[in-house]
Amino acid sequence: MTTINDIAKLAEVSRSTVSRYLNSNGYVSEEAKKRIMKVIEETGYMPSQSAKSLRTKKTGVIGVILPKISTETASRVVSGINKVLQQNDYQMLLTTTSQEHKKEIEFIRLLQSRNVDGILLLATNTEKPLIDAIGNATVPIVALGQDIPTISSVIYPDYLATGEMIEYMIQKGYQHIGFIGVEEYDPAVGIERKRAFVDTLTKHQLKVNKDWIMQGDFSIESGYNSMKSIINSGSDRPDAVFAVTDQIAVGAMQFLKEQQIQIPNDIAIAATGASRLAQYIEPSLTVIDFLNEEAGAIAAELLIEELTGTKAIKKIIHDYRLLVRNSV
Amino acid sequence: MTTINDIAKLAEVSRSTVSRYLNSNGYVSEEAKKRIMKVIEETGYMPSQSAKSLRTKKTGVIGVILPKISTETASRVVSGINKVLQQNDYQMLLTTTSQEHKKEIEFIRLLQSRNVDGILLLATNTEKPLIDAIGNATVPIVALGQDIPTISSVIYPDYLATGEMIEYMIQKGYQHIGFIGVEEYDPAVGIERKRAFVDTLTKHQLKVNKDWIMQGDFSIESGYNSMKSIINSGSDRPDAVFAVTDQIAVGAMQFLKEQQIQIPNDIAIAATGASRLAQYIEPSLTVIDFLNEEAGAIAAELLIEELTGTKAIKKIIHDYRLLVRNSV
């Protein structure tokens, strides 16, 4: 492999001069520039980033920690992150925890030893060990999807949006509303969305029926099984169900279809998450769209800001919209 | 930041000893080990990868070049790659060309300057500049999705699988089959799938109607517009259409539904790509499943093999299966 020394020798200058040329700082004569340029062209020389970052303490790499890559939400977020990073000449080192949320801590350490300039964390919890790991980090970390007190975060308005959706359902005349959620270690998805559901029903003096509140994981199967439990519970059927993700909703709809239960006439369904699947399934799903790609981009911008100066902790409550379709 | 020198000083040994301890090679006494361990524990020291890889010429990072991240196919492939890399203690540097296929060359260079140990290329063309860039590369590259002659490749059996699907449609009684494809710079998707279509019809003495052969891009909209053109073309309607991706098929189905054309009774639809959308759309889509996650894993394994010895060029024709559902 050609190094800066080879280039220096071939161009008959010192390696300091080559370095000055490469970084366009300091003085380099036109003659020298031409010779260096020519030699670089001929040899196809590319500076070693390892050497460079050993000196400069910058790698131009941002670490991204995801729970899972193969979901539409995740890939949209990554797409948004990628756009911004690429525009700013950063590369993305992607790691996934496969939903094992203790791994988030492990990866924060790992990424730092890889000398990333910053970390984007799509967090699934806000427990103490994680907060501690973040506190001990020597590089800026920005959270996406959870409000982590000690660092800048891009937060989805889970409570607000879910509340609005439930309001919309009530306004449409549904009075017996069920809920399919996930475990509560996840404050944003597990707790906030459920709290909004309960609060909104209560506000309208509607009964919160425990038999219609299910807790599963993020899978389609989980949605299917949860809906099955709701239907097979002793109590009456609900006339509407809110699912915390569109995947869960798809599973739930699947069960209803098998049982010949009409959506939305017998039971209406709403959810969070604007996947193409939610859009093209029948009936098309009424959902909250958290504009994930944009959220990813904003988080990346926030991180880059921190990398280039401003150290203030910023909290951005990201935008959302209701996509009213045919399932409610 | 703490360095190996700090550890050496604090543990009262030389930095050679610390290094030997870290890499568990050479002699280190139990006493020394304990002291070093303790100091590392206390300081939270993590060795600098930049320094390490400057010496060893290994970064433990694999570059991945994708056309686009936010498709289900891509994210499945990435998921498979990620699994294997993580098992082997490699990290993944992800880049996307946003479907600008000249960028593939740029990224091959960029990733090398980042000193990646190897590159996984989800190629969309096999043109000379790309082949040249691959030839000039100093790290192993494995291709996925296209057969690139000079390097190991994991290849989808595009011709075979498409042929089998068309056979299946013919066997089901369809005689007037249309085709929605993509541009032909992409040999695998653009050329092979079309060739299989034409060959299979010809083999069965069926007419290949030019009005029913469309060329678009990979989007849902493109599928919608292509189907519109087919229906609005002067000639009779086809009784079945094959789309080269499930996204395209979804768009095509959308148009048919709007026109109250029954699927599969009036027109049957088949495609390539086993997305969840294809599974849950109505009618559920009969597709070729190229088992993308597995393909990604195999490509990653192939690359790791090359990294640890064997230099032979391997070609793996990946498995596939037909998922017979309700759209044909």
Added chain:
DNA sequence: TTATTTTAAGGAATCGATTCCATACTCTGC
């Protein structure tokens, strides 16, 4: 014409690891 600034370029230290080599001590076995 001399003093000062600007331009140009090389030398050497440095970043944080790894690794080869030399040195020294402790055991065995004869």
Added chain:
DNA sequence: GCAGAGTATGGAATCGATTCCTTAAAATAA
């Protein structure tokens, strides 16, 4: 009691860049 093997450790060179400092020539000002 001594040769030779095994164990333990430190010194120094090295990887490929950046960057500060010094020197020197050229350009400008006084």
